[in-house]
Amino acid sequence: MLSKKAKYALKALLFLSKNSDTGTILIAEISEKEGIPKKFLEQILLELKKQGILQSKRGKEGGYLLGKKPSEIIIGNVVRIIDGPLAPIPCVSKMAYRRCDECIDEKTCEIRNLFMQVRDATIEILDNTTLEQLEQKNIL
Amino acid sequence: MLSKKAKYALKALLFLSKNSDTGTILIAEISEKEGIPKKFLEQILLELKKQGILQSKRGKEGGYLLGKKPSEIIIGNVVRIIDGPLAPIPCVSKMAYRRCDECIDEKTCEIRNLFMQVRDATIEILDNTTLEQLEQKNIL
């Protein structure tokens, strides 16, 4: 499940990618244009900045811009930053593995093996899509 | 994300599939053997029964058994019954579609188009796996 927070993050990144050639963009502008609550967006952008996805500048003429090229921003990583692991259950997570309490033998756990497939399929898609590629997805 | 509830449901179904040739099985037995809180499991099994996945019998010699053949029980449907839609966002859900508040044109929404792929990949796996097939997944 993609949280609204993560969706907002992706919307903001798309907006920045499409508009920031000229310079920095205000939180307020992204908020208005994309219909995202401003104070909520602030937190999201700040988190993305801390993870190197964005850069910012304060004061007049300040604002946000992408921290790297759109072709270098992996959507899977953005989702991980905001929502945590992509895995549908902790016991199949690579980034935040956690054993199931009841599971006796993980290797023969049918459920685990099935949801490993789901995890792999999800990761395959999200880790092979960059922000640049995401921008292209409006023409289907 | 697969909830613990859904995981419990799948565990219970696997247990029933493996053991109910002989007749009905008590909630209490599933609960003990699979390490699932009994009262919680009751609710889960009841829900699965209402959806035709299970059958039950009350009183002495009562208990639960599968409502159809393991080869006819689709894992995707079990997960839907317990957790709701498989889709990662409401706007790409087939069973519980809900428009995004902010989205102006859905067809060109890049995020939507991307997560439609994720949905499709997930559904592809879970709707093409039956309980019978799930049982086989312990031998990888």
Add this chain to the structure above:
DNA sequence: ACTATCTCTACCGATTTGATAGACAAATTA
């Protein structure tokens, strides 16, 4: 009637989600 079992409804505490509030820090500009 008694007992074993499922059935139903209500409730509960903890966590997460989606957000809001406000003080603070830095950059610019008058």
Add this chain to the structure above:
DNA sequence: TAATTTGTCTATCAAATCGGTAGAGATAGT
């Protein structure tokens, strides 16, 4: 240097969800 404009940080909050518990009720078999 004072005012203004922007991002930064921390706290707080209401509502929903999750994982689970409690207990009374219905029904089948003995």
